[in-house]
Amino acid sequence: MLARRLRAAGSLSTMDEVMLSRLHWDVVDIPAKTDFLKEGDRPNRCCLLIDGLIIRSNFTQGGERQIQSVHIPGDMPDLQSLHLKQMDHYIGTVSPCRVAFISHDAILRTLERSKDLTARFWRETLIDAALYRAIIVRNARLGSTERLAHFICEMWCRFDAVGLTDASGFPFAMTQEMVGQVLGLSIVSVNRSMQLLRAEGLVVWDRGRIDILDWDRLAGLGQFDPTFLHLDD
Amino acid sequence: MLARRLRAAGSLSTMDEVMLSRLHWDVVDIPAKTDFLKEGDRPNRCCLLIDGLIIRSNFTQGGERQIQSVHIPGDMPDLQSLHLKQMDHYIGTVSPCRVAFISHDAILRTLERSKDLTARFWRETLIDAALYRAIIVRNARLGSTERLAHFICEMWCRFDAVGLTDASGFPFAMTQEMVGQVLGLSIVSVNRSMQLLRAEGLVVWDRGRIDILDWDRLAGLGQFDPTFLHLDD
């Protein structure tokens, strides 16, 4: 899973493949809606999401949650903890998740022996940052329906990049309330925007699954340009 | 300048200091309001800001600018280009800037010889990402005046961390319109929020200089917690 993801930036050397395959992973199942990393924590390991959805979020003093990123299988949502010791946010599951943990020490020992692997792990964190930048623009400058369209396009592309889409759709376990916490919108706005997209024949979102009916118009509406995903440079 | 910044995460070894001091920098002056890196560019060098203010921004299809980050002396605003080949945003000056360029090759050759320096450069990009995350929460969940207060607190802390503050304030060359492009607000809202902060006796912003009169109340209003800056882990 990890090797497949890292190969998105070009093939790995045989030695790097071997080193990755020898890493000791601790596979754990985590129930839905569980924050397993909290603000202030100082973890000594990272996780690789194998199955499920994970969100990164923070709270205002009033207790409102803002989701900063949504992670899909193949992502390492807390890779930044390798060099930023203290967590400044929460990491939690949306749906029941299978997660593989690996110690910081093991990663660091492996990276010491391959500058190419170091570059690829570093690059993964840089792509995370590119997604944040796109989110800042989307949430500040697009209207509610455009934001939702953009978000759905992003999710499609990322699911597609790891082979988790079928002909027209992908599984998507978030609620409308959570999507509101991603986009900085109320649940009512998300609902109405979704109805617009549905009425226009662009998207169907039903029972944990999104199907895209008209990619071109959806991407046009959301001003979606996949460059920021850096799926291939 | 760079060494000072990197030392924020602990002292450097003598060998690392020597390697840094031997890097060849190309020092250039860039006039105000100039985007010297554009979306789609594939730069082969990075820059270190020595003096002035630099912004990272993107545009909607309607031509509205959203500023994603503000960079102050000591920052390397385009360090991500080391491993993300294609620019997905613009980098430009606010005020006249002095910038030192260094080739990717030179950085990579240096980092190959020091895993500690690699970690510190990597960490710089991770802190950038932490700032983006804080911006996502701030711009989505805080009201206009709170956003402005939070932004001013962030700027103060970062200027202070590189020794560019005096007793109560720091130089700040942005216009209200630009701050609006940072916070996702209209210039009118920025102006009115600023008047509120001024009337409350929290901040004075006049002629390219910000002075903070009441840090505690300002930070309280902006729900500002400097943890996300990772100034010391």
Add this chain to the structure above:
DNA sequence: CGACCCTTTGAAAGGAATCAACTTATGTGG
């Protein structure tokens, strides 16, 4: 002095939030 840029002000319009139901799924136990 005048042009230009930036700040400030007032009034009106608009989009999203909020509030408060109601409806539809999902799930549990009797």
Add this chain to the structure above:
DNA sequence: CCACATAAGTTGATTCCTTTCAAAGGGTCG
């Protein structure tokens, strides 16, 4: 298998904050 409880989605009415529009001050610099 149905009764009930709970979670998620839907709807309408109202309120509020921010934007937009338009114009007037204020500084700075050639």
